[in-house]
Amino acid sequence: MHRPPTAEAQVAAELAGLRPGLVPRYAAELPGARAAVLTRLWRALAHEPLPWIVRRAAGAHGLALWLADGRTLRGPLADPYATDAYATVVFLDGRGYDDPARLLLALAVPNASGLAEELAHSVASLALSRAGRTELPGGRPRWDWEWEQRVVDGHPFHPNCRSRPGFSVAEQFAYGPEHRPVVQLGTVPVAASECLLTGAWPAEWRDGDRLLIPVHPWQAAHVLKSPCEPGPSAHPLMSLRTLAVPGGPHVKTALSARLTSSVRDLSVYSVGASATLSAFAENLSDRMGGLLHITRTLGAASANSPDLAAVLRESPQRFAGPGEYVLPVAALAGTGLPDSPGRLAALARLTLTVGLRLLEWGVALEAHGQNLLVVLSGAGDPLRLVYRDLADIRISPARLARHGITPPDLTGRLVTDDVSALRRKLFGSLVAGALAGAAGSGPALRAALAAALPDLPRTADLGALCEGPLPAKALTLMRLSPRTPGDQWAALPNPLVLEQDTSDQ
Known part of the structure; x- marks a missing residue:
């Protein structure tokens, strides 16, 4: 087995100077953090269109990948929708690696060194996040930020789930939401x-x-490297750069760091x-x-620089009625909903009904587990x-016009x-994002989608969803292709089409 590069030791040394009592817990969390990040990397190796992987084969003893240079990778079957850390070791030409950064460096593919450094940060930061977590007193959270701060592990499928270089x-x-700080904004x-x-x-x-x-x-x-006037105190949300001001708006700040x-x-x-x-979105809702409710943007300002700008949005909490609560789909694990097949199917039915109806009209939401929130009954x-956060939706003027909806005056x-x-x-x-993350596995996702399917809008888009592969961002390929602009995509096994074992390819 191989230990990671210097990120783990560096975090341990800093932690010893700040909170020495956490050092043993941090050390105890490191193996699980390595497995969590390695599992996300193995998912990418198994399913993304990486140009240096020429063949994949699944069998009774796991998954084998053949590289263009003749070497072979072997590991467990890779359910693309699983969120547990099932890959504790991956073998490259018979040599075992339990650390994702070391494995990527050993692969020696183009641009591997930069991503390997980020993976090392991801492991160390994830172990730190897990070591520092504490349970909220009093059971169910009262405030929207408390729900979001329960999400300790970050992105369920990205190997850089907790990477915070710098x-x-x-x-x-x-500043990390999982540590539940109160942050004083500057102005x-x-x-x-x-x-x-x-x-x-x-x-x-x-x-x-x-x-x-x-x-x-x-x-x-x-970045600005200049003092600011003191602003209000606020609570960081899942994205770290967006913070909730108690009794006020959610403030999305510029944060020129790679997260x-x-x-x-x-x-x-x-x-x-x-x-x-x-x-435009208010009219749609x-x-x-x-x-569906869409939070209004109260104002947005930029000093003609992406480094000094902010967006003020209303809090989603205003849409929760008496006895109800609202939280991101990514935080549902804390409610027990994913453990109920009926409620998971109800979530799939609700989200797909809304998403497909909007898509038919001409609006595709970026409905991942952070942007999409659900109001739950008591x-x-x-x-x-x-x-x-409407910043990354897609709008089709042609579809909108077909449904008698005036397209917004936008280009780009x-x-x-x-x-x-x-x-x-x-x-x-x-x-492939929000629902898969909530379901936690291919079989659970398949069951939820199958139960919801009879009640969904019968659109051409639904037909496309039920046939062929399921698109997902090729997150690792994108990080290994820094000169390729825009999103790149993987084609995942469709849980509605294939057998419950989604690993076979």
Whole structure:
């Protein structure tokens, strides 16, 4: 077996200086963190269209992959929808690797070294997150941020699920939602005449003719490198850069760090489109008969830079009635819903009904487990949906026009009539993402989809969902292809088409 590079030791050394009592727990969590990240990497090796893998074969003893250079990888059967850490060791030409970073370096494929460093960070940060977790007192969380802070492991399928390069251990404790800190935002005053502003910027975020643009403390220290005026205290949500101000909005800040896949700045394009998107989405939700609410964008501002910008959104909590609660689909594990086949099927029925209806009209949501929230009854039954963050949806003017809906006045990457692009956006985020993450395995996902299927809208898109492979972002391929712009896609075994063992290829 092989130990990872320096990230684990570096985190251990920093932790010893900050919270020495956590060092034994951190060490105890490292093997599980390696297995969790290795499992995500093995899923990618098994299912993504990586150009240096020329053949795959599944059998009674596991899965074998043949590389273009003649070497062979062997490991367990790879259920693309499983969220447990089932890959504890993978063999490359007979040599066992229990660490994903070391395995990737041994593969020696193009751009492996950069991703291997990120995987090492992911393992170390995941172990730190697990070591520092504590149970909330009082049972069910009261506030929306408390639900989100229960999600300790990050993205269920991305090997970089907890990668935070550039964050010290102290900064992870100070800003990581799983550590439940209270973060004091900074503000930078900028003359309104020098900003791109859309929507109505609230009075409490103004100083005369200047906008007080909220800034994440990490951004102030590492990117802007200048002091900020003190702003409100807030609670970080799952995305780390979005924070909930108690009694106020959710604040999406620019955070120019690579978290999971992307550098989390706020593009001028996104700020400029936000008000138009919000008004368009509000009209769409009115057509959904109460099944879907979309959080409004209160205002968005950019000092003509992706590094100094912010979006203010209303809190999803306003859509929960008495005795109800609202939380992201990614946080459902804390409710017990995934353990109930009936409730999991109800979730699939609700989300696919909404998603397919919108897709038929001409809007494909990026409905992954972070953007898509569900309102649950006090008993835990899914009632309706809330969607937030419209920055990466796709809109088809042609489909909208066919249904008598006026397309929003937008151009650029949000707008496409390409049927494949629209379906990939919804199916990849909702079915291969949010629902698969909630189900936790191919068999459970298959059962939920099959139970929901008779009640779904009979559209051409539903036919496409039920036939052939299921699209999912090829997350590892994208990180290994830094010069290839845009999304790249994998074709996963469709749980509605294949037998419950989704590993055979």
